[in-house]
Amino acid sequence: MSPHHSPADRHLDRADAAHLDAIEDDSRHVDLLVVGAGIIGLAHAWHAARRGMSVLVIERDERAVGASIRNFGHICTTAQAGLAREYALDAREEWLRVGSEAGIPVRTDGTLVLARTAAELAVLEEFAAGRDDEVRMLTPGEAASLAGFETPGLLAGAHLPNDLRVDSPDAVPALARHLADIGVQFRFGENALEVTGGFVRTTRAEYTADSVVLAVGHDVDRHYPDLAEQTGVQRCRLRMLEIDAPDGIRTAPGVFTGTSLLRYDGFASTEAAARLRAELTESDPELLEHTVNLMFTQRPDGRLVIGDTHHYATTLTPFEDEELDDLLLDRFHRLFGAEHLRVRRRWRGVYAAAQSGPFLMANPEPGVAVATVTSGIGMTTGFGLASAVLDEFVLAPHRA
Ligand SMILES: Cc1cc2nc3c(=O)[nH]c(=O)nc-3n(C[C@H](O)[C@H](O)[C@H](O)COP(=O)(O)OP(=O)(O)OC[C@H]3O[C@@H](n4cnc5c(N)ncnc54)[C@H](O)[C@@H]3O)c2cc1C
Structure with missing residues (x-):
């Protein structure tokens, strides 16, 4: 040839x-x-x-x-468990090395987790108790200051300083x-x-x-x-949006909310996670139905990458309900306490998923x-x- x-x-x-x-x-x-x-x-x-x-x-x-290239660019080392944690710790070092060699900006601002209910706070406190050198619990004032915005009903927060982020x-x-x-x-x-x-x-x-x-x-x-x-490898499709930062907020860390506490094994393996799941089943079942992980990261130009939903199949249906974007936007309205969120871009991402x-x-x-x-x-x-x-x-x- x-x-x-x-x-x-x-x-x-x-x-x-x-x-x-x-x-x-x-x-x-x-x-x-x-x-x-x-x-x-x-x-x-x-x-x-x-x-x-x-x-x-x-x-x-x-x-x-x-x-x-469709993801949050969030290098979420701290919340992993087991083999994923081992790989994540190695990967963290490599990102820092390759970032410095290749001139790739690797942000070291960590992750901020916002707790807005007692059940969310209980997961964070239990997690922090086992990882006290990797997690710093925050008062509502400290969390709001790190977030760069006031969120209604904020009870506390946690900073995971070792997490990284790339665009x-x-x-x-x-x-x-x-x-x-x-x-x-x-x-x-x-x-x-x-x-x-x-x-x-x-x-x-x-x-x-x-x-x-x-x-x-x-x-x-x-x-x-x-x-x-x-x-058992399937495809998992995620919905993602990019919005203008409401009121021009600047948020250096990646931001997790309560749903993230059910998503990552480090949090989800706490005893308190079962109570959080029961709470969400009562208070906001749609988030569980669409396996929402309400989180965001900020791009260098200030826009926020927000998401996400998760749907699983070997062959994914090409048809998607607009209501899912409405769901995400509604919950972000609540998070930011903002009147209006301006969507700039939407996309779907697919990754491999397996129960095994x-x-x-x-x-x-x-x-x-x-x-x-x-x-x-x-x-x-x-x-x-x-x-x-x-x-x-x-x-x-x-x-x-
Ligand atoms: C919306 C979304 C958000 C996410 N957020 C995060 C996050 O914040 N943090 C995190 O850690 N992970 C995140 N992930 C997961 C992460 O992005 C994936 O685990 C990772 O990108 C998978 O990398 P990959 O190289 O296996 O797959 P891909 O990036 O999909 O690359 C596979 C490549 O193989 C090529 N290819 C396939 N078949 C062939 C062929 N026959 N010949 C030649 N080339 C081929 C494809 O074109 C493709 O470029 C997210 C994923 C999505 C979708």
Whole structure:
């Protein structure tokens, strides 16, 4: 097949183009071939390049436009539990490292959690008691001051200072550019059609590699349907909106509310979480019905990214009720105590979800590793997951 530059190559600067050219000169064999240029694919490329491996990333779109650029950019280390917490702690260090190397702004303002009911406060207090070095409880005055706005009925707050934040639509392409600068090769606009041990055929070319990592997010079933079915991987769709900040508020940390306390395992595993769930079932069942996580982050230009709802299916219906955006906007009206919220942009995001656990890491055949985050925390954990996948599925088999 003839070598071909996709139009997407134009998105890369000259330094990147030099790396792209390199693949045309050699035998199209690399140590590691990564399919997917979302955060999970890029995290694998980052770790592999740092370990001295030659790496090629193949992405079907002209640039990554999946979950990794549609999210809050919230690196929510503190509220994780178990393996997710381990990966999140690793990932936090990597974000700080790559941020400083690549000039990607990584905000270190943490997360602010607002408690507006006694049940929410009880979850926060129980969580804080077990993590007193990572959580600072706040009076209503302190919480309002950190939030930058007064919210009706505020009882207390908590600051999680270790959490980070990036602006994903800028950070993810900036990470790809940095990887190109350190020698990672990219082929955008090539859909991987066939992936087998050490071999990938795309819509434009064929490649061989010592190892392949499939980092295609929720599309893992397009390549390994049995694996996806056995592990119960579905698609989860989220609704997101971008609004003008009411009264021009500036809120440095990411902001969580009561629903977030049911969403992240660190909070949700407290005993008090059961009471909060019962309370919400009574007081605002719609939030539970649509698995709402009412949270926001602020973009560098001041707009707020607000969300979100969660709906799960293997094949998602294309039809969506406008009432869901109304629901989100109504609850944000209440949070901000604002008369009017001006919506600037709306979008949907999809990520992989599974009841079986937060990660799908598998070796469906020799020479291929599958790496998918199945719980909507890929920005938080991706770098940690990638390091583990490389160790276990890519490097260990070659050592044996
Ligand atoms: C709305 C929303 C909000 C979120 N908020 C947060 C948050 O604040 N914090 C957090 O930690 N996580 C958050 N998440 C989750 C996080 O965004 C995901 O876990 C993460 O982005 C998944 O990364 P990924 O690389 O696996 O997937 P993606 O970003 O979807 O990337 C997969 C890539 O693979 C490519 N691809 C697929 N098939 C092929 C093929 N055959 N050939 C070539 N390329 C292919 C796709 O084009 C895509 O670019 C959120 C997710 C959404 C949707």
